[in-house]
Amino acid sequence: MSTNEHDRPHNSALWMPKRRARFEVGPASYTAPGPHEIVVRARAVAVNLVDAMAGPAYRVVVPWLRYPAIIGSDVAGNVVEVGSSVTGFAPGDRVLGHAMALEKSQNRAAEGAYQQYVVLMEHMVSAIPESLPFEQASVVPLTLSTAATGMFQQDHLGLHLPTAAPDRQDAVVLVWGAATGVGMNATQLAKNAGYDVVATASPRTAEEVRSLGADAVIDRTATDAVEQLVRLIGDRTLAGTMAIGRGSLPPCIAVAERTTGTRRVASSQPDPASRIRGRLAARRGVHVSYIWGGTLKDNEVGPAVYRDFLPGALASGVFRAEPKARIVGDGLAALPDALAQVRSGGLSAEKIVVAL
Ligand SMILES: NC(=O)c1ccc[n+]([C@@H]2O[C@H](COP(=O)([O-])OP(=O)(O)OC[C@H]3O[C@@H](n4cnc5c(N)ncnc54)[C@H](OP(=O)(O)O)[C@@H]3O)[C@@H](O)[C@H]2O)c1
Structure with missing residues (x-):
């Protein structure tokens, strides 16, 4: 695709005009990719808890966020334009990617998932097989990144990469909360890194967790x-x-x-009470460490997972895009209700997705 200004596609986005304001769908400028970036036409986006947080929570969790903002971390779609140094992707490729708008180092609307044309970092994008629908692919990125950060970064568990x-590692990884999106990714990453996995989940999702490769699943609600x-x-x-x-x-x-063993625990809950416990x-x-699911973009773990591992693993079937996508609407205007659904909770081994 040409980068000529007149040829650039019309973009639109779900805008958060300011903290605590209502979302609005409106026009957004199309941003051409930097040398190591890719622009993707979003076909499906997923909703994470961090996206669905009520306004005041943003002040605590992402106090740096500049407004008007475009949020959203999980996107799948087609590549439309690649930066001058990108060699691994071409227009038309089907991909999933972790959109980084909320990261302090990025902090720009062009990198939010909730728009038609999303700018992604080359090394946080994976090609996906034809057999994987965009809606199902979109459930992966943030929870995969969170799991990979905790498991493979040297400042967390420092496990062998998948x-x-x-x-085969003669060692066990414990995944507590394996029925969460983060846990499903962690379980599969650990298996693909050669570890045995002992997991916890409620009885209703134990079978699903076993199907992802967990060697044993204990009821996380049991008193013992x-x-x-x-x-x-x-x-x-x-x-770990x-x-x-x-x-x-x-x-x-x-x-x-x-x-x-190593006595290392990586926690997905970086709240003050957890820090005191640590x-x-x-x-x-x-040793307890606290995960921020975007840090892998700045070290060897991001490309090791998104570029080197995931495309082949999805294609061969040794890694599944989980949990199941629950598609709740079509178009950016469906996102506010989708966010509200996640906010109200109660999802079991499912992720809310909007097709675009
Ligand atoms: N630090 C970060 O960067 C980061 C990034 C993403 C997510 N997170 C956090 O990681 C956690 C998981 O997020 P997610 O999006 O993967 O969750 P999710 O997919 O929405 O989790 C849903 C599943 O959680 C399980 N569950 C419910 N209560 C639980 C509990 N108290 N402990 C363990 N499992 C429970 C349920 O399965 P069963 O009842 O069947 O077990 C349910 O199927 C959340 O707390 C989220 O805030 C942190």
Whole structure:
């Protein structure tokens, strides 16, 4: 596609005019890609909790966000234009990508997922197979990034990276909250990195978690869940723990304390109470770290997962785009209701998606 100004497509977006203001659908300028960027025509976007947060929460979680803003992290669509240094993609390619508008280092509307033409970082984009619908592909990015950050960054669990033919690791990874989107990605990443996975989920999603490769699934609501996990892991090495979901940190710390291994726990909940728990755990020899799901864009983990691992893994079927997409509408105007649905909670192994 030409970058000539007159040829540029008309873009439109779901705008957040200012913090706490109502969303509005309106025109947006088309932004051409920088040297290492790609522009994608969005065909489906998904909704994460961070997108659905009520206005005041933005002040705490993304205080730097500039308004008017275009939010949204998860997008799948067709490449329309690539930057001058991009070699791995061409117009027409079907891809998914992690849109980075909310990141402090990016902080620009052009990189929000909730618009027709989204600017993405080349190394945070993966080609997807023809057999994977855009709607299902769009559920992946932020939760995959969050799982990968926690598992593979050296400042978190520092596990071996996933590959097409991983060496078998004689060690276990614990994924607490494996029925969350983050947990489903974590489970599959750990298996594809060669680890055995011990997981927790409620009984209603245990089978789904097993189907993603978990070797054992314990009921996370059982009062003796920690005892069961400690028994199950036995004298094997616990290479690391992903603590996902509210209330996940205390039992994960307890398991790390009572098993042999790295005693590292990566938490998806960076709230103040969790941080206090982490400081107390440090005194007992357990290292807790707190994940921000966008940091992998700045280190080797982003390209290792999005460029080197995911395209082949999706194509061969060793990695599934999960959880199931629940398509709730078509067009940007359907997004405010979609966001409200996520805000009201109650989803079980499903993700809210809007087709565009
Ligand atoms: N730090 C970051 O950058 C970052 C990024 C994304 C998400 N997160 C956080 O990670 C967590 C998961 O997000 P997500 O979008 O993946 O979730 P999600 O897909 O919406 O999770 C839904 C699933 O969570 C399970 N669940 C419900 N309550 C739980 C609890 N207290 N503990 C563990 N599992 C529970 C339920 O399965 P069962 O009841 O069947 O087990 C349900 O199917 C959230 O707390 C989110 O805020 C953090």
